[in-house]
Amino acid sequence: MELFGRRAELAVLDGLLARAAHGSGSGLVLWGEPGIGKSALIEYAVAAASNAVVLRCRGTRMESELPFAALHELLWPVVDRLETLAAPQAAALRGALGMSRDQAGRFLVGAAVLSLVSGLARDRPVLVVVDDAQWVDEASAQCLGFLARRVAAEPVVVLLTEHEDPASGPWETLPALAVTGVAEDDARKLVAAAVPGADEALVDRTVRAAGGNPLALQELATLEHGSDDHAPPEVGPRLRRAFRDRAAAMTPPARALLLLATAEDRGDRHLVQRAGAQWGAGSSTWDEVLRSGLIRATGDRLEFRHPLIRAAVYDGASFPDRQAAHRALAAALPGDAVAERAWHLSAAADGPDEEVAALLEEAAEQCLRRSAGPVAVRTLRRAAELSPTSADAGRRLAAAARAAWDGGRAGAARQLLDEAEGLCGERAVVRLSGGLRGLLEFADGIPERAHRYLVYDMAEVPDAVRAIELGTVAVRAAWSAGRPDLQQEALEQVRAVRTDGEDALAELVPVLRNWWSCYDESGEITPASLDLDSRTVGRLGTAAWTLLPPVPLVQAWGIEGGLLDVLRVQAAQLRRRHELAALAMVLAQTAVLDLAAGRWAAAEASAAEGLQLAGEAGADHVAAQCHSCLGLLAAARGDSRAVAEHTTQILEVSVPRGVRALSASAYWHRGRAALFDGRPQEALSDLRCLADPVHEAAHPTFALFAAVDTVEAAVQAGDTGLVEAQVDRMERWAKRTDAPWVRTASHRLRALAHGRTPAAEDSFRAALDGVGADPFEYARLRLLYGEWLRRARRRADARYQLAEAAEIFDRLGAVALRSRALREHALTERPASSRAPGPAAAAGLTAQELRVAALAADRLTNREIAEQLLISPRTVGHHLASVYPKLGITSRAELARIDFAAGLRLRPAD
Known part of the structure; x- marks a missing residue:
């Protein structure tokens, strides 16, 4: 038509x-x-x-x-x-x-x-x-x-x-x-097409009643054609009444068969036939139903001419008739169709019914085994509605909340928990949901509040495994908040959990204690003795994700070992179970390890997927962790705009909720971006916040990681007051953990602290001898050493280090640092004596004088030039004093008019 x-x-x-x-x-x-x-x-x-x-x-x-x-x-x-x-x-x-x-x-x-x-x-x-x-x-x-x-x-x-x-x-x-209704002119054309030869009165009544709805225009015109009733039915109740009247004109067996088809809802002709046979519906009944024009059969499928017909017939039937239809369909289903039978019986229920509620609960369990969490949530909610007692209803709502959380629907999980607590109390829901309230708060709430929930819930959950899981997350929440006191409190609770008869768990508890001992200053724990390549790794690979500590803390101890394999096993398990929020968290941590190993593309892919999952699950903290990884990657690549975008997203979440670990990561990434972009003073302003106990971004773990950046920025900015404290922090940590990366960082910081003195070289070489697996930090170290060698006028040695650094930066995609390495490398080269002198050489400019002059011509101040070239502002002034007479000028304003790209020719005045 x-x-x-x-x-x-x-x-x-x-x-x-x-x-x-x-x-x-x-x-x-x-x-x-x-x-x-x-x-x-x-x-x-x-x-x-x-x-x-x-x-x-x-x-x-x-x-x-x-x-x-x-x-x-x-x-x-x-x-x-x-x-x-x-x-x-x-x-x-x-x-x-x-x-x-x-x-x-x-x-x-x-x-x-x-x-x-x-x-x-x-x-x-x-x-x-x-x-x-x-x-x-x-x-x-x-x-x-x-x-x-x-x-x-x-x-x-x-x-x-x-x-x-x-x-x-x-x-x-x-x-x-x-899609809205059609205009009156088009409505009149549609009625005329539906009923050729319709008189004006019929067209007028139909157009007025239908309100532009094309189905109403066609059906009303058809129903009214030849009718003696000149009162037009209205859209809505009266249009539905028109459809019901058409059904009412059928014989009782045909009406019953039509109602079965509306109640079945899937269009399964064979099921409707089996159910109809119980009511004596034979071939003549089927013929009558199909001749009505309300429904048609195609193969083994039944289709209503329009959904409005289905709604009109079903809603128009009495509740007892609908009950009978659903019961007949439930009886006609095969034995293994548990979910379909449960829903038909629930539609037939007119009050609490434990038998049907239990059947729905069984169907929900099947859904969870098939990773169909959202369906399980709806099924459990309906089971709760049919539960005769508040205790059973609360139990099923708590199970629905857990399924919603596992399926990545944090908001729905919170609402279901609230409903469950209203029915059977907070303590009961803690046991039934496995301490879900604290996990939800940890995922997108205030970490200190999450810590309180989780520590309290440890005593309520029925088994030691779940208690240790909650305790571990409580320690993690305290670490996120930058609260050593709360972390120690939760750690003591984990230590106190009795593991009698739980051999595998008893093996894990010492590992967890060691991992979480970052603030245990008693010295009784020596995590350097841990071996993550032992059978413990295999045990962790099948344990809950909640037992895993945050990757930054594991990296700080230098014991990440086989943790990446563990996380990948966890991710595969969570994917199969469709636990989206937990999967996002594991992906965020996997991305950090891939980034540290130089697998930037893999890190970016994991963080991007984790960000998408966290957004869909409503897990704000996990989303911020993914932003943190992407921000760290953007800083290394020299993409300051992306760093600003990611860190803004982090701080919008972390600052109001007091998640200091996230805030610290944002300030760290901003500081690194400024440092790599040649803005050391700005970098120092951000980085010093990590060690300021009253600042919103203060966090010991991230202050430790940022020490190498803080010292480099301080040296470039000429602020040596911070250097010794940072060196001391790193050396104390090296003695405590004996982590390879910390020993390397200590030598690196000591080299920077030595400045241009010969003692710096021993520290640089010691750092290079012990460098870890992070190729980016290795290239940064070679860049620093190459710059030191160039300033010591050891050009050949400097060229080698700088070329190697530039090659690694190029392979990784670290654009800003590659440019810096290449600039430094260019300053080590001597012009060949046989080569014709260029304009700069003809003017008598050295390579360094040319660079200083070009930057000054771009209107950079002496301090800004010094920061870019790693020299002092006084040296910049000395070079400019030599440049002016060589170029025949007397001021910086004249220097700005020289076209360095065109052979040092003077540009015409404006």
Whole structure:
């Protein structure tokens, strides 16, 4: 049928399809009330995309509880293309589609769907159509949202229809187009097309009643044609009444069969037939139902002509009739369909019912085993509603809260915990949820408050393993807050946990005590004796992520050893279980270790994925950790703008909540960015905050890491007052831990403290002999040594060190420091005697005088020039005093007019 009054909408669809034909894809959500014409626009797009591969599915109310149901319908026509995918993606998608027992992590499934669709699009454009997206199951919705947000560079269009404004929900970031009613002129044309020869009175009544809704215009005109009732039904209740009246005109067996079809909601014709057979519905009944025009059968599927018909028939039935329909459908289901049976029986329940609640709880457990956390949450909530006692309802709500947290929905978890505590009390919920309140507070709240919750909850949880997990997170929260006293308090609680009969746990407790002993000044613990390559690593790889300390602290002790392997094992386990918030935290820590090992691309990928997961989970602290890793990487690359963006994001979260570890990381990254950009005074202003006990960014661990940067900035800025204290801090830590990186850093700081004296060289060489695995810091050390050698006029030795440093910086992508190394390297070169003198040489300028003059011509002050060239402002003045007579000028203003790029020629005056 012709579309009336849809010129603007059709132009949008035509534009999307045209851009896709040229390789630029997009997603679009068409939303509006039922019957407004969304499906008609979808059909137009399908017809217009004649050269495209079309993949279609429709959301249904019943299948909204079945993970990947919509994805199954969408991809089944191209399931043979699974063989073209990488093995992990193919396995994940087979598991999601029910073709294997493989457990499917949501993000791997999403990546597999994207790869599959992109592969199809290499041959011709792809149109993905999802009608009634409000009923799409959550697992499919996440995958489809993942796909729609990533097709900008592919010839793929993803079209979805929704009843509500998608400003919130799975489609919230996609472009949306509101589909509204048609104008009166177009409405009249539509009625005339639906009922040829309709008189003006019928057209007028229909247009007035329908309010521009195309379905209402067609249905009302059809229903009224030939009717003696001249009172037009209104849109809404009266339109639904019109549909119910059509159903009411059918025989009782046909009405019963129609009600079964509305209650079933998945369009499973065979299930409706089995349930209908219990009520005596035979072939003649089916014929009557299909002749009504309200429903049609295609193969083994049943489809209503429009969702409004389903709603009208179902809502119009009495509650006892709906109960009977759901019970009949539950009885007709196969024995292994636990979830579907549970939901049908819950729809039939008219009050508390422990038997149905227990069945729903069993279904939720199955969902959790399939990593279908969001469905489990809804199922447990419904089980709580049907629970006869407050204790059972609270228990199920607490389990739902835990499932919501594991699934990355912190806000929902908090709300469920509040409801559970209102039913059965705070202490009971602590036991039932495993101390979830403290974990939520740790993830996105105030760390000192999280510490209080967790320490209290240790005594409430029923087993030693969970108590030690909570205690470990409590110590971690205190470390994040920069509170050694609270950290020690929580550590004592961990030590006090009885591990009788828990052999594996008894082995872990000493390790945890050592790891968390950063502020234990008693000296009784010697973590340098730890061996993370021992069997302890294997034990940690299967333990909870909560037992792992933050990577910066492990790095400070120099015992990271096999921790990266442990984290990767943890990440794989969390992916399989679809525990998004925990996975984001592990990815953030993995990124730090990859960054320290020089695997910058891997670090960036892990931090970016962790940031996305943390944002979706509402885990603000984890998101800030990911920003911290990306900020550290940006500083090393010399990208000051990115550093400013990431650190601003960190401080917006960390400062109001008192998360000093995050605030300290932000100030550290800003200081490093300024230092690498040749702004030592600005760098020093940020870096000195880390050791200032009253500052919001004060944190001992990060002050230790920043010591090498602080001393370098202080030396360049001529502020030697800080140097000795920083050297002493590092040497004391080296004696305590004997960590290789700390010994190297101590020699490096001592070399900087020695300045230009010969004693500095011994310290530089000692530092180079003991350098660790971080190639970036190794290159920085060689750069510092090369600069010292150049100032000592040992040009050949300096060239070697500087060239090596520049090569490493180039490989890593550290742009600013590579430029600095190359500038220093250029200053070590002597012009060949046979070479014709250049303009600078002809004027008698040395290489250093030329650099000073060029920077002065760019209007830099003597101090700024000194900072860039690592010389004193007095030396800059001396060089300029030599430059002026050689160039025949007398002032800095004349120097600014000299074009150094054009052979020292004088620029014309303005």
